[in-house]
Amino acid sequence: MHHAPERFPAQAADRVMDRIFRYRASRRAFRILLLFAGSTLLFFTLFFPFHSLQGPEHRITFTLFAPEARQVSLLGDFNQWGEPGIPMTETQSGEWTVTLKLEPGSYRYLFSVDGGAVPDPRSALLSDPYGGDVSLVHVNGSKEEHI
Numbered sequence: 001m002h003h004a005p006e007r008f009p010a011q012a013a014d015r016v017m018d019r020i021f022r023y024r025a026s027r028r029a030f031r032i033l034l035l036f037a038g039s040t041l042l043f044f045t046l047f048f049p050f051h052s053l054q055g056p057e058h059r060i061t062f063t064l065f066a067p068e069a070r071q072v073s074l075l076g077d078f079n080q081w082g083e084p085g086i087p088m089t090e091t092q093s094g095e096w097t098v099t100l101k102l103e104p105g106s107y108r109y110l111f112s113v114d115g116g117a118v119p120d121p122r123s124a125l126l127s128d129p130y131g132g133d134v135s136l137v138h139v140n141g142s143k144e145e146h147i
Helices: 010-047
Strands: 056-067 072-077 093-101 105-113 116-118 122-125 133-139 144-146
Touching: 010 105, 056 105, 056 133, 072 093
Parallel strands: 056 144
Antiparallel strands: 056 093, 072 105, 105 116, 105 133, 122 133
């Protein structure tokens, strides 16, 4: 009986099969590694926010002397001018204060005193495009400021 000549040597077939199985195994390992890395990143993003990616934050204390006021809050660029504003706390001396963490930059703001908008008398004033005046604060590189 006459056999046809073998065109593909057995050793070559073994090498091809080895490569196929190694490729599948490495692809599976890569998928597992990718899934693990993604899960880890998601976990740390949800439970340990990356404050360092946002840049340094600085504590700014806003103060207004208004001993007759019943309620004072702070409105500005830092809260998108959202009403009713950020509530302020009254001290025994009649000052109202609140401390915020802000990124360096310039912010426009006003105090809401018993429902009326009041600019900060100790701050630089800007003309508001809506016809009034707003206060301006510059947050620089120091860690804590009082205005």
